[in-house]
Amino acid sequence: MTAIKMSESIQYKNYILLKDRRYQDTHEWIKIIEGNKVRVGITDYAQKKLKSIVYVDTPEVGKDIEKGELITTVESVKAVGEVISPVNGKILSFNEKLEDDPSLINNDPYGEGWIVEVEVTNPSELDNLLDVEGYIEVIKKEEEE
Amino acid sequence: MRKTPFLNFHKEINASIGEFSGWTMPIDYGDMLQEALITRKSVTFFDISHLSRIVVSGKDALNFLQRLVARDIKKLNVGKISGPTAFLNQNAGFKDDVMVYRLTDLVFLIVGNAINHDKIVDWLNYNSSNYNVDIKDITFDTAMLALQGPQSTEKIKKKIGEKIKNLSPLNFLTNIKTKYGEIKLISYSGWTGEAGYEIICDIDVGEKILRDLYQEKILPAGLGARDILRIEMGYNLYGNEINENINPIEAKYWIFSWKKEEDYIGKKELFNILKNGVEKVKYGLLVKKGSPLPRKGMKIYIEDKEIGFITSGTFSPLLKTPIALGYINSKHSILGLKVKIFKGNKEINAKLVEPPFIKRL
Numbered sequence: 001m002t003a004i005k006m007s008e009s010i011q012y013k014n015y016i017l018l019k020d021r022r023y024q025d026t027h028e029w030i031k032i033i034e035g036n037k038v039r040v041g042i043t044d045y046a047q048k049k050l051k052s053i054v055y056v057d058t059p060e061v062g063k064d065i066e067k068g069e070l071i072t073t074v075e076s077v078k079a080v081g082e083v084i085s086p087v088n089g090k091i092l093s094f095n096e097k098l099e100d101d102p103s104l105i106n107n108d109p110y111g112e113g114w115i116v117e118v119e120v121t122n123p124s125e126l127d128n129l130l131d132v133e134g135y136i137e138v139i140k141k142e143e144e145e
Numbered sequence: 146m147r148k149t150p151f152l153n154f155h156k157e158i159n160a161s162i163g164e165f166s167g168w169t170m171p172i173d174y175g176d177m178l179q180e181a182l183i184t185r186k187s188v189t190f191f192d193i194s195h196l197s198r199i200v201v202s203g204k205d206a207l208n209f210l211q212r213l214v215a216r217d218i219k220k221l222n223v224g225k226i227s228g229p230t231a232f233l234n235q236n237a238g239f240k241d242d243v244m245v246y247r248l249t250d251l252v253f254l255i256v257g258n259a260i261n262h263d264k265i266v267d268w269l270n271y272n273s274s275n276y277n278v279d280i281k282d283i284t285f286d287t288a289m290l291a292l293q294g295p296q297s298t299e300k301i302k303k304k305i306g307e308k309i310k311n312l313s314p315l316n317f318l319t320n321i322k323t324k325y326g327e328i329k330l331i332s333y334s335g336w337t338g339e340a341g342y343e344i345i346c347d348i349d350v351g352e353k354i355l356r357d358l359y360q361e362k363i364l365p366a367g368l369g370a371r372d373i374l375r376i377e378m379g380y381n382l383y384g385n386e387i388n389e390n391i392n393p394i395e396a397k398y399w400i401f402s403w404k405k406e407e408d409y410i411g412k413k414e415l416f417n418i419l420k421n422g423v424e425k426v427k428y429g430l431l432v433k434k435g436s437p438l439p440r441k442g443m444k445i446y447i448e449d450k451e452i453g454f455i456t457s458g459t460f461s462p463l464l465k466t467p468i469a470l471g472y473i474n475s476k477h478s479i480l481g482l483k484v485k486i487f488k489g490n491k492e493i494n495a496k497l498v499e500p501p502f503i504k505r506l
Contacts (some may be wrong), residue, residue: 051161051173051175051176051177051369052176052177052178052179052460054178054438054460054467055435055436055437055438055460055467057437057491073437075437075438077177077178077369077372077373077438077459077460078172078177078369099435106176
């Protein structure tokens, strides 16, 4: 994989990770769009584990959320995945394209397959999340199990 | 744990390996929805070596099986498959649903569900004491493969030759010489609603066939696709739609012969049930597009009244909507009835339909 635009990518085993964002050990990524506004989605590892995604529950836009709280659920034929908020803040919007085509998450987990935009209470919270190396360790651990 | 003899091959071609009915086997090759679609559109191959294969032979083989299965197999010709039938228990519940192949006058092959393998081997032996029969389990010494899809006939002809030209549904050929070695049996039956062929052969022959099909760019499909395809057709899966406590009438699963004269285990109760009626019946549930998936065990409601439960749920890549199978209390057995399935606090809207969800064949 060399064609990922504008962002340096790293491959661990079969999984792509991008350097321009942070990660949570429950397999979400988070990236600052501008100011306090961030996007949250699930990682390439997470979508590959879930496989063909067929449904994303619409979260409540405008809702305040805390770090660790459930944002929404993502379903494939065989499993249901939870999207857990990596930060404190407020849900600004939901990627409505996912209502028609949940497979965007499989096809482009870090781009078109983003799930929600969140207004972060304090952007410095992101510093406490995992970088690429930290997240690779999480994958390694899970793969061992 | 049992495992398919071709586990290494599946790993080589990047299968996701999982467990099913005590077997380690391929669940998908990256995208089960796509695998199901390709099966509908063209052709895929499956490793179905987990299915149990038991040969019953001997002087009393016919009488013995007539006593155990619900279909009348005495008129079954050599080279023919019975169509779905079942071993029933005394309460007319399903011990296993199976296909019976008549190999010769006195030799039959029974193909059944992996999950019931040990139970059925025991059941056959337990019931065999008054019969002169030999029961031979060939599950672990042979492989079973399938080609499914509208192009399967063309592909199998190309691979095996014109010998199979005249094979029609529920027929099979035995001991076929091929470039891979001898194939013990090729049948035309299928579980997808498409044309489909099953091959039983030695393991080394099976490996050659699998590798050749893959090299020919025929795509593999796993158990995940198999499940989607059978739900699209409304076919029952043992452990989901049917079990020891479900009878064929509730399941609308016509595995018995109405006019079979001989007595068989479960017959008396089966006809009692027919006379007295049933408490619940199987339906398909066509789910509103864009809904979460109904899953096994979820309850079905009308307003706040529980009227049934889900036995299988999936997503149909062809219809692009979730579909499910389940049981509805007889009082609410009304085709077209609009129902709700609760998933946590989410409401899933669905309609009772008679499967298949898709029209085929």
